[in-house]
Amino acid sequence: MVKLKRNLGPVEAVGLSVSVMAPTMSMALNVTLAVGAAGIAAPLGFAVGTLLVAIVGFSFVFFARKTTRAGSAYSYIGQTFGPRAGFIAGWCMLLLYIAGGSGSAALVGDFLRAAFADHGIHIGGWWLVIGVLALIIGTLFAYRDMAVAARLMLLLELGSICVIVYLGVKILTAVSATGGLTAAPFRPDPAMGWWGVGYAVVFAVLSFAGFEAAATLAEETGQPGRAIPVALLGSVVLAGLFFVFASYIQVVGFGVDNMKALAADDAPLNTLALKYGTVRMATALDIAAAVSAISAVLGTLSAAGRMLFVLGRAGLSEAAARVHPVHGTPSVSVPVVGLLMLAGLLAWAPFIGPADYYDNVGTIGVLALIVAYLGVTLAAVTHAVKAKSMVWLALGLLGTLAMLWPLYNSIYPVPAFPGNLWPYVVGAWIALGAALATLRPGVRDAEP
Secondary structure (H helix, E strand, C coil), X not given: CCCCCCCECHHHHHHHHHHXXXXXXXXXXXXXXXXXXXXXXXXXXXXXHHHHHHHHHXXXXXXXXXXXXXCCHHHHHHHHHCHHHHHHHHHHHHHHHHHHHHHHHXXXXXXXXXXXXXXXXXXXCHHHHHHHHHHHHHHHHHHCCHHHHHHHHHHHHHHHHHHHHHHHHHHHHHHXXXXXXXXXXXXXXXXXXXXXXXXXXXXXXXXXXCHHHXXXXXXXXXXXXXXXXXXXXXXXXXXXHHHXXXXXXXXXXHCCCCHHHHHHCCCHHHHHHHHHCCHHHHHHHHHHHHHHHHHHHHHHHHHHHHHHHHHHHHHHCCHHHCECCCCCCECCHHHHHHHHHHHHXXXXXXXXXXXXXXXXXXXXXXXXXXXXXXXXXHHHHHHHHHHCCHHHHHHHHHHHHXXXXXXHHHHCCCCCCCHHHHHHHHXXXXXXXXXXXXXXXXXXXXXX
């Protein structure tokens, strides 16, 4: 069996999960979407989302403690329901990573465009050139030493988070001085109720998308049975606390009576920085969000490359399973996923703009992710029944229910066009994966 280079530790595993989630980038965009769904209760949506994703995370931990193979959902589901089911799960995760990386590349240019605009410099369509360069640079880093790439991702993201925390402290101080701090964001909005909170959870799950990326490094991490579970749950808890904090400061910063303005704002953190700080702070936030997006590009490239490598080794393509003789990274899969991300960026983003492109591909990716997560939680339930473990059975069942909620809320009521098309796109992708799993004879005999 072709082997990847085992030279990573818990820090690198956390770095990959955090970079794929890209907390700063998520909070620069997803809070407005959550506010549109749940009104002032957006922070409650992120708090509930954190709890639900943590419950799902335990199903990943269940398998990560026992499995040292790369592939995450592919390996976990394949060991339970067979290699073809595992292949389809991995195929869904591949779509998530490709969609997330391509959308993040578009945002690199968009955030930098906003940073220039703060100073009266308008770069127009050059955001697309910046996005392309981000993909090229990210591919080069992901192709080389993963240890260096993972540490770089973590440093970039932590630096970006610090900028938002600094802004948050200024907002809380200023709002507290006027008596504006309130617990209302942690109660359902009277106008939208719990349905709105449930819909906001969809965007919370989108923000957490990729927390399981650390599991793709199982074959490259020392003591993976301990390091990967720590990375998985640690990433969820830390990111969840940050998401609740960042959403709360945006709600109280705009004012609880001003949610329509927050929901309609394309750059809420920039607006808050100008309101509570200076133009320089607004520029720093735009740059921090761009840095977070760069980290997300690098992280998704790394995770997608390893997922395609695993699928290639499972019978999809021998070429995709090649390992670089020096760097010990997937030498074919990383450039291939980079080209796929680039194709989407060039073919779609210029016609609808970077923010809408990220929103559309992100929704597609999160629908595919929920399908894979459901498979993992059901696999955990199956193993728990065989092992007669009531604790893991309960966690697996709760994880399944946790994913059914945002899945239902994301397809009913039927979203407006073009959002109503995305479930069909994901369905077509799954059908293609099922066809490949059936037609490629090596898949049914592969060892998950």
